[in-house]
Amino acid sequence: MAANRDDWDLVLRNYAVRARPEEISPNVCLCHTDTSIVIHDRYPKSIYHFLVLPRPIPGFIDVDELTDLRTLFKCGREKAKKVLDGLAEEAAKLKKEMEENMLQHNKFKWDIWIGFHPVPSLKHLHLHVMSADLCSDAMKIKKHYNSFHPQRGFFLHLHEVLSWFEAEPSFYARKIQLKPSTYEPLLKHDLECFHCNEEFKTMPKLKEHLQEEWDTIAARERPIWARKKAARKRAEEKKQAAEKARAHGADEGHGNDKGEGASKKRASQSDDDAEPNTKRARTSESLPEDEAGGSATEPET
DNA sequence: GTTCTAGAAC
């Protein structure tokens, strides 16, 4: 079962066909259902980067039909829709967890992209669910960058793919061909920042700029989320104080039933715990609990 | 998908 030079493109399929996904290393596989599994991208191209893989289902869909988007559409419109809806549902759950993790570890949350590559390198359909930053050590070459640029056209957003089902039959028919020749040239496009469209001549320059873009957003957003958190905390304290006062009043029977609790805290403080904006907290891709430094063999894309 | 590295670009 050695990972030969010849089967590098089967990594994802090998996960998808596992009868017991729970036996896959937790450093690789986050969670699974009867119809899908969620794994870490082994070479994440953003701060958060996951893949949702559909599992073959006896009597419904087999592994050959799940090679990529093109083979999925070839096996029928209704079948394709069911698989995509299933992936969408899983991605929505994952997105929510990612946002919670962002707030917890980065003190703010930012956009999340959900989509496919029309011409994938690895076999087996995989839905990318990734944070919108493209800041990562594994982001190295132009092809990587353009394949995830949200407006380049190569990255097919899930909502876009789903919209094909609502379009004219001729449009649908054309889209589901997913011809490599229409997509591959997009990967050669000049390097442009997806935030501000500035052009860069080399990847290192672009990467430096992308980091600055993210730092700027973080510095802008963190104080906002810190204030929200502080407001929630105050509201909770006020509520608890009110309950305590009510209970106390009932016990002693000396309540002046004005309904208003005792809490009158007026924090003149501007911000409880506004983080210093310079912070570059960079939580890794592990979601459920912290567990950086995973060294297991995670899948690549 | 990545790694490795020749040679282009600066």
Added chain:
DNA sequence: GTTCTAGAAC
């Protein structure tokens, strides 16, 4: 001389 890209991988 160093940085960076891009094509082969038996």
